[in-house]
Amino acid sequence: MFKTKQFCISLIIFILLNTFLYIFIIFFNQVMPFSSFTYLYDAHHYFVDPRGYHGNFQFLRALGVWDAQWYLRLGDAGYPSKQVFMQHPDPRYMGGLSYAFSPFYPLVLACMNIVFHNIELTAFIVTNLLLLANFFSLYYVITKFCGNHDIATRTIFLLFLFPFSVFYRSYFTEGLFLLLLIWFAYFLMQKRWFLTALFLALLSVTRPNGIFLAFVLAGSLYVGVRNKTISFGKAFVCLLVSLIFFQGWLFFNYVQTGDPMYFYAAESVWFKAPNFFYPLAHNIMTILSFWSLPLHSFHVSKLDVTTIIVTGILLFMSRKFLKPQLWWISFIIWIVPLVTKDTMSYTRYQIVSFPLFFYLGAKLRGVGFYLFSGIFLVLLLVTSLYFINWYWVG
Numbered sequence: 001m002f003k004t005k006q007f008c009i010s011l012i013i014f015i016l017l018n019t020f021l022y023i024f025i026i027f028f029n030q031v032m033p034f035s036s037f038t039y040l041y042d043a044h045h046y047f048v049d050p051r052g053y054h055g056n057f058q059f060l061r062a063l064g065v066w067d068a069q070w071y072l073r074l075g076d077a078g079y080p081s082k083q084v085f086m087q088h089p090d091p092r093y094m095g096g097l098s099y100a101f102s103p104f105y106p107l108v109l110a111c112m113n114i115v116f117h118n119i120e121l122t123a124f125i126v127t128n129l130l131l132l133a134n135f136f137s138l139y140y141v142i143t144k145f146c147g148n149h150d151i152a153t154r155t156i157f158l159l160f161l162f163p164f165s166v167f168y169r170s171y172f173t174e175g176l177f178l179l180l181l182i183w184f185a186y187f188l189m190q191k192r193w194f195l196t197a198l199f200l201a202l203l204s205v206t207r208p209n210g211i212f213l214a215f216v217l218a219g220s221l222y223v224g225v226r227n228k229t230i231s232f233g234k235a236f237v238c239l240l241v242s243l244i245f246f247q248g249w250l251f252f253n254y255v256q257t258g259d260p261m262y263f264y265a266a267e268s269v270w271f272k273a274p275n276f277f278y279p280l281a282h283n284i285m286t287i288l289s290f291w292s293l294p295l296h297s298f299h300v301s302k303l304d305v306t307t308i309i310v311t312g313i314l315l316f317m318s319r320k321f322l323k324p325q326l327w328w329i330s331f332i333i334w335i336v337p338l339v340t341k342d343t344m345s346y347t348r349y350q351i352v353s354f355p356l357f358f359y360l361g362a363k364l365r366g367v368g369f370y371l372f373s374g375i376f377l378v379l380l381l382v383t384s385l386y387f388i389n390w391y392w393v394g
Contacts (some may be wrong), residue, residue: 063389064170067172071109282342305343315356329355334353
């Protein structure tokens with residue numbers, strides 16, 4: 001599979017496109033003015049961006065915007081110690097907000113940084129290794145799903161040219177989450193239950209919404225038990241395995257802060273729901289207020305609402321094309337943010353929904369594919385300039 005001419009050409013184009021994007025950022029970063037206000041007043045700074053104080057552009061630093069600063073901090077220095085929380089239990093002080101960010105990606109950075117001793121360089125290397133790993137993984141898995149190399153290739157380019165795929169080039173969890181999700185879906189479809197559970201366990205400590213994919217595994221195990229393709233005992237063990245790292249994360253929170261749910265308290269600083277139904281009700285009202293929303297902003301925007309609607313439409317259209325397991329994975333990724341928080345970052349959350357890009361890759365052919373790819377590329381270049389200049393893009 002990986003020795004075919006088509007794969008080799010696709011890989012070379014993929015590498016050249018990513019290289020072109022980086023070169024474009026280096027040479028054209030000043031086309032968009034640096035957003036000094038949002039940088040100085042709306043963001044966490046572990047490393048100081050010189051442009052915030054009229055300094056020069058630095059490529060590696062410019063890729064580390066917004067939440068990437070928290071991940072760099074965690075990969076470099078870890079979570080605050082218990083002694084700190086004895087003095088300042090409020091998560092807004094002494095780095096307590098870092099607990100809002102799950103531990104697996106920072107752990108990967110920390111381990112790799114043992115070799116490179118420079119957390120920004122390490123993060124950049126990890127980012128590009130994940131890009132390559134996701135390219136190989138998507139090509140292999142999509143080809144196995146449908147037996148069509150062309151669809152696999154189109155899926156990859158649609159996903160990584162998508163305007164908000166700029167996050168895959170920064171120091172965010174999206175690249176790692178996507179890699180784990182691809183293999184979670186593959187082993188789920190193969191009914192290799194233990195490996196499915198293991199990848200789910202890793203997903204749950206990569207991003208908080210990963211834990212909700214346990215519903216997909218539980219449903220598949222239920223069908224397996226009912227059809228007698230797996231025993232109840234083995235199914236139960238698999239569910240326990242799928243929760244093992246998340247339980248460890250709860251225990252770490254308890255040891256460090258005295259509260260096993262401290263990560264939730266930290267995340268609630270950005271959005272705290274007064275009751276269970278509030279997020280969904282709030283988001284429905286936001287959707288209904290579409291025309292009065294700004295094009296893009298922190299908590300409410302036309303772009304995020306448009307993503308909600310378009311993704312919902314794609315879910316409806318793909319329900320007969322996608323295998324049930326893949327459809328439910330994308331449904332969970334779509335619905336969980338709507339019932340747990342506001343629409344902030346919603347567009348970014350959807351870029352890992354690879355089954356929907358698989359659907360688009362199967363349906364867009366010829367001129368349609370090249371037209372969408374070209375539009376995506378232009379928008380990706382524009383989005384990248386906003387992104388590296390500290391404008392909020394998701």
